[in-house]
Amino acid sequence: MTTQLNMRYVNYVRQTREPDMAQIISAIQQKGGSGKSTMLSSIAAYLARDGAKVLIIDTDPQGSCVEWQAQLETENLDVLPHLDEDRFFDVVKALSPKYDCILVDTAGYDSRMATYAIQASDLILVPCRGSKKDVMGAARTWKHATTLTEKYAKQPTIRVALWNVNTTTAVFKHARDALKAAKMPLLGQAIPTLTGFDAMSWNGGLPDGKATSAVKSFVAELQIANLLDFYKPKSQVA
Numbered sequence: 001m002t003t004q005l006n007m008r009y010v011n012y013v014r015q016t017r018e019p020d021m022a023q024i025i026s027a028i029q030q031k032g033g034s035g036k037s038t039m040l041s042s043i044a045a046y047l048a049r050d051g052a053k054v055l056i057i058d059t060d061p062q063g064s065c066v067e068w069q070a071q072l073e074t075e076n077l078d079v080l081p082h083l084d085e086d087r088f089f090d091v092v093k094a095l096s097p098k099y100d101c102i103l104v105d106t107a108g109y110d111s112r113m114a115t116y117a118i119q120a121s122d123l124i125l126v127p128c129r130g131s132k133k134d135v136m137g138a139a140r141t142w143k144h145a146t147t148l149t150e151k152y153a154k155q156p157t158i159r160v161a162l163w164n165v166n167t168t169t170a171v172f173k174h175a176r177d178a179l180k181a182a183k184m185p186l187l188g189q190a191i192p193t194l195t196g197f198d199a200m201s202w203n204g205g206l207p208d209g210k211a212t213s214a215v216k217s218f219v220a221e222l223q224i225a226n227l228l229d230f231y232k233p234k235s236q237v238a
Contacts, residue, residue, distance in 0.1 A: 040056060049076075053098070062107070088113060088120075119148065128163065
């Protein structure tokens, strides 16, 4: 149940948000190992390279984003480990005016922290690999986030992304068809399995080689769909 404190924060963000406040983007997935941290790190590094002031709030106890950023200090990009559920909204509210974008990495969707991230977010990304369990996890996550925010005056945008998939296999086709059949809001750009993403944990920053091009295409789709506030004229940011 959304507490009174939480609803006050949601109303603050969604009804009185100023153009200079950060856009909040979260990666949520019920199933582990779906690539949440890699997705957020890739987007964060790309936005920072384009001049955005970016913060990743790493609420996953594994600290994957913290470890990634420690390998290579990236200009315009900060990573904050944060495991205190009770102070999550206060931290986001305090830091929002200092950044263009705040990305929240979560451990899953069945925790208070993930629930708070959903409530705070303007954009929710649900990564999905090709297995049946991943597709089922994406469906549950989408439904959970939609139900949790359906009464908000301004609902967050939710998009499912096929991430780290072998795009040449029948498994990929089955996963894509299942997501479409369920009428989930699926992004058209599928991110293939590439070694550059595996190397990110060692190298920091953006992935190498073809993975860089894949991230560029992914961010471009979000930009074309008008889902990234950093690329909008200030007059369009509400």
